[in-house]
Amino acid sequence: MNKVIFISGPPRSGKSTVLMKVIDILKKKGLKVGGFITPEIRVRGKRIGFKVVDIHSNAEGILANVDQKTGPRLGKYRVNIPDFERVALGALDFAVNECDICVVDEIGKLEFFSEKFREKIIEILKFQKPVIAVLHRSFVDDFKGYGKIITVDLENRGKLHEKIITLIE
8 A cells, every 4th residue: 555644634724834844854865756736825915826836847837816817716716727737737747757755735625626636636546656645624534545644733733744754754
């Protein structure tokens, strides 16, 4: 069985921050890490969307934005499926074929507007490659059979990266 670790928790609990610490540590250990992250886009302190960034190549696109005119809507955001798929699917293919560890930030509602992404995630979770993914809390039941779910909270988020590194090694 492959090593799949899901990082989940409530909004703003530090899931992506924990993931970024894990990525940095793994890279310092000499491991090749691939996949993608979805950092916030902020203007004057206000979140207006999310980018999608390939960890290896730094290629980026827009996942979702409040100013986008087309695409599926979730709350105040519209999803840019073509941009997301261009960056995320390429990053995941590279991670599976060329890297030691595959990272996904995140498996969530915005990302799941892409049917190709849904299919790719299931495919990746079946490979014999370590995967570390941020998992939206509403998908925990759907994915618990694929790996270990670690919940981030205010008390454990400062040291959780250490536990994840131990599990992945």
